[in-house]
Amino acid sequence: MCNSLIQLKNVSFGYKKTELILEKINFCLQKNEKIGLIGPNGSGKTTLVFLMVGLLLPLEGEIILFGKKCIKEKDFQQIRPKIGFVFQNADDQLIFPTVLEDVAFGPLNLGFKPQKALKIAQKTLEKLGIADLGPRNIFNLSGGEKKLVSIATVLSMSPQVLILDEPTTGLDEHSRSKLIEILKKLDIAYIIISHDYDFLARITKKQYILRDKQVIYDPTIVLHKHEHAHPLGYIPHRHENK
Numbered sequence: 135m136c137n138s139l140i141q142l143k144n145v146s147f148g149y150k151k152t153e154l155i156l157e158k159i160n161f162c163l164q165k166n167e168k169i170g171l172i173g174p175n176g177s178g179k180t181t182l183v184f185l186m187v188g189l190l191l192p193l194e195g196e197i198i199l200f201g202k203k204c205i206k207e208k209d210f211q212q213i214r215p216k217i218g219f220v221f222q223n224a225d226d227q228l229i230f231p232t233v234l235e236d237v238a239f240g241p242l243n244l245g246f247k248p249q250k251a252l253k254i255a256q257k258t259l260e261k262l263g264i265a266d267l268g269p270r271n272i273f274n275l276s277g278g279e280k281k282l283v284s285i286a287t288v289l290s291m292s293p294q295v296l297i298l299d300e301p302t303t304g305l306d307e308h309s310r311s312k313l314i315e316i317l318k319k320l321d322i323a324y325i326i327i328s329h330d331y332d333f334l335a336r337i338t339k340k341q342y343i344l345r346d347k348q349v350i351y352d353p354t355i356v357l358h359k360h361e362h363a364h365p366l367g368y369i370p371h372r373h374e375n376k
């Protein structure tokens with residue numbers, strides 16, 4: 135029984151109907167669960183989270199968000215404000231010329247008055263340690279700065295679930311640590327896709343692997359914290375149950 139925020143029941147998907155990328159996936163995100171999603175490049179991690187928020191529709195199966203079965207775009211629209219989604223590519227997230235406007239857009243959409251929305255945006259930027267970026271033009275930001283701003287645009291809406299697709303890509307050590315601190319303090323459920331296993335070990339309690347069109351949970355796979363960043367190719371350690 136899954137008393138869930140996000141539930142997938144026998145979900146299958148392929149960009150071509152004849153070539154499935156995901157096959158009969160069952161998944162459940164409970165209240166306050168903090169989940170990491172790992173898997174090889176191209177295994178379908180982004181596709182899976184797109185399905186969760188209705189940016190793609192399944193060929194088969196059911197998506198149930200906050201207890202409500204979602205079939206059409208309209209069903210997803212109603213739930214979307216509760217789910218903060220940060221795209222892998224920050225450029226897909228940012229639409230306004232200035233950082234502050236971008237971060238205030240979410241609260242404005244939720245019905246806050248402009249002054250209040252700007253206040254919320256300013257506070258969110260402060261929390262992320264990037265208040266100085268407020269007046270800056272989005273187009274002149276570095277990749278890492280854009281990444282942090284895109285995370286701010288979602289946090290400013292106080293979502294009940296957060297989905298982050300590769301949030302540490304392009305972040306320096308300081309920004310990455312800041313993000314770890316913020317995520318640790320968040321009292322909401324989240325799903326984080328990442329190849330940065332140290333990051334996931336610090337901020338998630340459970341990690342799922344996407345492989346061979348399936349989402350697998352293997353408790354013998356343990357991600358470890360490391361004092362220094364690992365180069366690509368570092369693989370999670372497997373521990374035999376004693």
Ligand SMILES: Nc1ncnc2c1ncn2[C@@H]1O[C@H](COP(=O)(O)OP(=O)(O)OP(=O)(O)O)[C@@H](O)[C@H]1O
Nearest residue numbers: 149150155173174175176177178179180181182222
């Ligand atoms: N719009 C699309 N049309 C056709 N194929 C696509 C589309 N988007 C993704 N794919 C393909 O679907 C597969 C899964 O892609 P997806 O981006 O979900 O993988 P991923 O696990 O997130 O990869 P990565 O770790 O590299 O970000 C890949 O083979 C990709 O080339």
